[in-house]
Amino acid sequence: MSSNARPLAVKVKTAKGRKISSTRWLQRQLNDPYVLKAKSIGYKSRAAFKLIEIDERFNLLKSGMTVIDLGCSPGGWSQVALEKVCSKHEKNALNSLGRVIGIDLNEPEAIPGLEFYKINFLETDPIDLIGKLKINNVDIVLSDMASSSSGHKKTDHLRIMALCESAAFFADHVLKRGGVFVAKVLSGGAEPELQKLLKIKFEKVINFKPPASRKDSSEKYVVAIGFRA
Numbered sequence: 215m216s217s218n219a220r221p222l223a224v225k226v227k228t229a230k231g232r233k234i235s236s237t238r239w240l241q242r243q244l245n246d247p248y249v250l251k252a253k254s255i256g257y258k259s260r261a262a263f264k265l266i267e268i269d270e271r272f273n274l275l276k277s278g279m280t281v282i283d284l285g286c287s288p289g290g291w292s293q294v295a296l297e298k299v300c301s302k303h304e305k306n307a308l309n310s311l312g313r314v315i316g317i318d319l320n321e322p323e324a325i326p327g328l329e330f331y332k333i334n335f336l337e338t339d340p341i342d343l344i345g346k347l348k349i350n351n352v353d354i355v356l357s358d359m360a361s362s363s364s365g366h367k368k369t370d371h372l373r374i375m376a377l378c379e380s381a382a383f384f385a386d387h388v389l390k391r392g393g394v395f396v397a398k399v400l401s402g403g404a405e406p407e408l409q410k411l412l413k414i415k416f417e418k419v420i421n422f423k424p425p426a427s428r429k430d431s432s433e434k435y436v437v438a439i440g441f442r443a
Contacts, residue, residue, distance in 0.1 A: 285359030286316030
């Protein structure tokens with residue numbers, strides 16, 4: 215067999231007690247090239263490649279930056295951010311090492327360099343959270359937060375938009391001038407009201423679907439660049 219031959223697809227039989235939907239999900243995971251690549255590299259999730267592709271498109275993450283990763287668990291985005299902002303290969307990097315602060319209700323497995331806070335973001339007042347973190351002048355706020363799927367498209371959309379709006383409100387209080395906000399949205403992108411608000415606060419607002427987002431997924435990412443502090 216040629217070394218360039220495509221690997222045979224893994225087929226999963228429906229096990230007793232397992233739903234058909236669970237079997238389909240498992241089969242998709244086992245045959246997903248991003249899942250396989252994430253495991254081989256050591257990323258916590260395939261979502262890491264979404265941030266890599268967003269950064270390749272917009273060139274956002276740079277050495278020495280301070281990044282807040284909302285809903286960071288299991289940690290794929292935090293790993294990528296740490297690689298970008300804490301690089302030790304650049305001149306004078308030791309004097310300008312960046313920081314990555316992760317916030318989530320669920321604690322990820324240990325990620326060297328990540329400053330983690332176990333906090334329920336939606337149940338914490340943003341001002342109180344800022345006081346607890348004792349930080350401002352943040353370069354980038356990332357949010358890959360998503361609520362559990364209800365199976366009802368409209369409900370799921372409203373939930374994730376509520377997360378995005380809360381993240382945007384938080385970003386408005388911690389970003390430095392010129393800062394960046396990246397957050398997951400669904401369907402056509404950010405809602406008109408949120409889009410309008412972001413365009414007032416930022417110089418440029420784009421809805422972007424990275425290649426790593428599954429084709430059958432309605433998720434996109436709103437990328438807001440150039441915060442008008």
